Amino acid sequence: MFEFLFDLIVGLILEFGIELGGAVLLDLVMRVIAKVFDSSRFQNAFLAFFAYLFFGVAMGAFSLLLFPHHLFHPSRFHGLSLIISPVITGLAMWLVGTELLEKGKQITRIESFGYAAVFAFGMALMRFLFTR
Secondary structure, eight states: OHHHHHHHHHHHHHHHHHHHHHHHHHHHHHHHHHHHHSOOSOSOHHHHHHHHHHHHHHHHHHHHHHOOSOSSOOOTTTTTHHHHHHHHHHHHHHHHHHHHHHTTOOOOGGGSHHHHHHHHHHHHHHHHHHOO
16 A cells, blocks of 8 residues: 555656656746747747647657656556646746746746646656557
């Protein structure tokens, strides 16, 4: 029983860490693009939603090159990471965005809950479907 809980918790933490790392990397890329092109925002929110989903799927595919196997053995609740990790990643990026706003900095869309969660969901979905 304790081994199951340990595997579940550590597995979720590792998946969250990978997804958060991907979100932070995308955030840095978006900030560089903002400096170069003087705009970091997609003007259309519908297009932005699918762009962040695509970026998540692409980052998930890239993570499969580095970590092709499950980080931990799948639990009885296979697929739980499709819900929990994106929510935690979204909350973490929302906190980053809130902190930056309080300091008077401009934020990117991925520093909001919704877009970060969509990005993390795309990444988690790729890992869920294609890990060996």
